[in-house]
Amino acid sequence: MEVIRSLKNERIKNWCRLHEKKYREKEQKFLIENEHLLQEALQANQLETLILMENTKTDLSFDGNRVYVSEEVMKKLKMNQSMPVCMGVVHMKKNEAELKDKILLCDDIQDPGNLGTMIRSAYCFGFDTVIVSNKSVDIYNEKVIRSTQGALFHLNVIRGNLEDFIKKIKKENIPVYATAFQDAKGLETMQPTHQVALIFGNEGAGVSEKLLQLADEKVFIEMSRFDSLNVAMATTICTYWFRKR
Amino acid sequence: MEVIRSLKNERIKNWCRLHEKKYREKEQKFLIENEHLLQEALQANQLETLILMENTKTDLSFDGNRVYVSEEVMKKLKMNQSMPVCMGVVHMKKNEAELKDKILLCDDIQDPGNLGTMIRSAYCFGFDTVIVSNKSVDIYNEKVIRSTQGALFHLNVIRGNLEDFIKKIKKENIPVYATAFQDAKGLETMQPTHQVALIFGNEGAGVSEKLLQLADEKVFIEMSRFDSLNVAMATTICTYWFRKR
Structure with missing residues (x-):
C-alpha cells in the first residue's frame, strides 16, 4: 500500500x-x-x-x-x-440542455444549504431538471453538495441564464409558475399538471421582476400567520404539490 | 453614556x-x-x-x-x-401546559437548524403549541433561535415527556398522527381537521416505537423517488397540509 x-x-x-x-x-x-x-x-x-x-x-x-x-x-x-x-x-457530468417534464428554476439563490435542499426536494418529488442562475452560489460548493445528500448526482443540473431557459420552456408549452406575494394564486388552487416549471427567487429579493413577467402564473403558499417561509421550505412544499405521481 | x-x-x-x-x-x-x-x-x-x-x-x-x-x-x-x-x-416565557387546537410534537430532534425550522413552520401554518422531548436539542440553543426567525417568541413551546403529553392530547379527542414508512397512509389521503397533533422523529431513528403505538394513524409523505426527506422538510409539508385555514 x-x-x-x-x-x-x-x-x-x-x-x-x-x-x-x-x-x-x-x-x-x-x-x-x-x-x-x-x-x-x-x-x-x-x-x-x-x-x-x-x-x-x-x-x-x-x-x-x-x-x-x-x-x-x-x-x-x-x-x-x-x-x-x-x-x-x-x-462533473455533462448536463444536457434538453428539458424534461418537471423543471425547477433557481433565481440567484445565495445560501448553499438552501440550494442543496432545493435540489434534494426536486429529486424526491420527481423533478428532472434543475436550472441554476449564473449569480447563484456554485453548485459544486461543498455545502451545496452535502445538503443535496447526493441528489445532485441523479438530476440534470444546469447553470445558465434563466430568461433564455424560460423562453425555451414556454415554446415547449410547459406552464411556468413563479412564487410571489402580489397578484398570485394560492398553491392549493393550482391543478398539478404533468409538465411544470417552477421559479424560486433570491432569499432577500424573491423572484426578479423580469422573470415574474415571463411566468404564466404567480403562486403563493397559503399561510396562517404572516411570516416569510425561507426559499428551501417554499420549494419543498411546491415540489411536493407538483410532484410526479 | x-x-x-x-x-x-x-x-x-x-x-x-x-x-x-x-x-x-x-x-x-x-x-x-x-x-x-x-x-x-x-x-x-x-x-x-x-x-x-x-x-x-x-x-x-x-x-x-x-x-x-x-x-x-x-x-x-x-x-x-x-x-x-x-x-x-x-x-424565558412561562409556557402553559394547556393544549390548543394544533400541536407539533418533536421526538428527540438533534440538529438545532432542524428544530428551529420545525418551530418556524409550525408558526407559519397556525400551530399553537410545540412540545419538544427532553432528549431533543435545547430550545434556547443559539442556532435553534436563529432558525426559528423569532417564531419561538410567539408560540407556546413546552419541553416535556411526549408520552405523557400524547395521553393528555388523546383524552381531549385530538387526533394524533405520526410520520412513519410502515403501515402508513399517504398524507394526501388525510382529511385536514381543525384539531390535530403531529409527531416527528429523530433524524436517524424516526419516531420512537412507543410513540408510534400511541398514534391514531401513521402517515407518510408521498415521494416520486425514494429518498429520506429530512425531518424539517417533512414537518414543513405536513404543517402546511394541516394548517389553520
Missing part, C-alpha cells in the same frame, strides 16, 4: 485547488467527503479517484484509482471540521 | 454564562443577537436588557435597560462568527 505523505505532492496540490470554484470549473472536477456521497457518485459513474486515510477500509466496491494518504494530507484536503476517512475526486 | 469595558464586570460574566445550557435553565434567561430577533423578543415582552456596542444606534424603541459595551466585551458575549451591533438578554 503506497501512502502519499507529502503536502507538496503534485496530485495533492492539484486536488487542494479544487477547494476553489475557479479551479473546479477549469478542471471540471470537485471533491466530496464521506461514504454516503461517495456511494452516490459511484452509482452515477462520476467517481474518478477514491482517497482513503491510511490504515482504513471502505465497503465501497470501486475498481478505479485508489489513493491512500496520511492524516496530515487528509487534513489538508478535507472541507469540513471533522476528519473524513474517505474522500473522492468526482468529475 | 456609560460603557462597560471590563471582561471582569459581574454582569458581563453572568451574561457569558448564558452560553451554557445549565445556566440558561438556572437563570431562565438566554441571549439573542441582531435587530430582527430583538424586535420579536420586544414584541413578545420578553426583552430584559438591550446590549449595544458603544457608539452605535438602534431603531428599537425599548424603554428598559440599555447597556453599552466595548468591542472587546461584545466579542466575548457574541455567539456567532460575525460581530453583532446589538444583543439582548431575554427571559
